[in-house]
Amino acid sequence: AQSVSQHNHHVILSEAASLELGCNYSYGGTVNLFWYVQYPGQHLQLLLKYFSGDPLVKGIKGFEAEFIKSKFSFNLRKPSVQWSDTAEYFCAVKLINTDKLIFGTGTRLQVFP
Amino acid sequence: EPEVTQTPSHQVTQMGQEVILRCVPISNHLYFYWYRQILGQKVEFLVSFYNNEISEKSEIFDDQFSVERPDGSNFTLKIRSTKLEDSAMYFCASSRATGVNTEAFFGQGTRLTVV
Numbered sequence: 001a002q003s004v005s006q007h008n009h010h011v012i013l014s015e016a017a018s019l020e021l022g023c024n025y026s027y028g029g030t031v032n033l034f035w036y037v038q039y040p041g042q043h044l045q046l047l048l049k050y051f052s053g054d055p056l057v058k059g060i061k062g063f064e065a066e067f068i069k070s071k072f073s074f075n076l077r078k079p080s081v082q083w084s085d086t087a088e089y090f091c092a093v094k095l096i097n098t099d100k101l102i103f104g105t106g107t108r109l110q111v112f113p
Numbered sequence: 114e115p116e117v118t119q120t121p122s123h124q125v126t127q128m129g130q131e132v133i134l135r136c137v138p139i140s141n142h143l144y145f146y147w148y149r150q151i152l153g154q155k156v157e158f159l160v161s162f163y164n165n166e167i168s169e170k171s172e173i174f175d176d177q178f179s180v181e182r183p184d185g186s187n188f189t190l191k192i193r194s195t196k197l198e199d200s201a202m203y204f205c206a207s208s209r210a211t212g213v214n215t216e217a218f219f220g221q222g223t224r225l226t227v228v
Contacts (some may be wrong), residue, residue: 043220
């Protein structure tokens with residue numbers, strides 16, 4: 001069955017540190033890839049998405065992600081985190097023959113000033 | 114910016130009771146979804162809905178669950194006889210289209226607690 005793995009369950013960083021959250025998926029066909037963020041008490045918000053083309057995609061709030069097809073990975077990065085980035089981050093995959101998103105377990109990021 | 118809204122934000126119900134979770138999708142969207150997240154687990158797909166019909170559903174979405182679009186704006190999820198294991202955060206989502214290269218917009222979730 002298709003699955004999405006997020007290896008970091010809880011990440012704690014100081015402000016200005018660099019961030020990389022891992023995401024791997026198991027599916028050999030064409031996929032759309034997403035990173036969502038959920039700030040405390042708020043809705044799931046799209047950070048960025050990959051459909052096709054340049055494998056390095058830039059999203060909101062200074063986030064970027066790189067799709068590496070050979071590694072089935074779509075890791076999220078930010079060069080310098082801020083306290084306001086404290087949230088839960090979800091990687092998700094959509095297969096082309098279905099409507100549904102398959103989510104990872106999420107990574108809780110805490111950034112301390 | 115238009116957004117998906119869900120009510121209530123938190124619902125507590127007794128085991129065996131029926132609950133209805135409500136969602137107002139973005140107004141020009143045609144495809145609607147429910148997902149749920151049991152505490153500490155993944156966000157899981159429940160069902161997708163288009164043109165007043167279920168277009169896809171997961172194994173979780175058994176006969177205890179139903180969805181409805183009772184009017185032009187609301188999209189509801191009904192759990193007929195709640196069980197303790199139905200306790201979870203339920204997310205509604207909508208999208209303008211479906212298939213490849215489309216994105217869904219999510220609501221803030223309804224936390225359902227079954228006691």
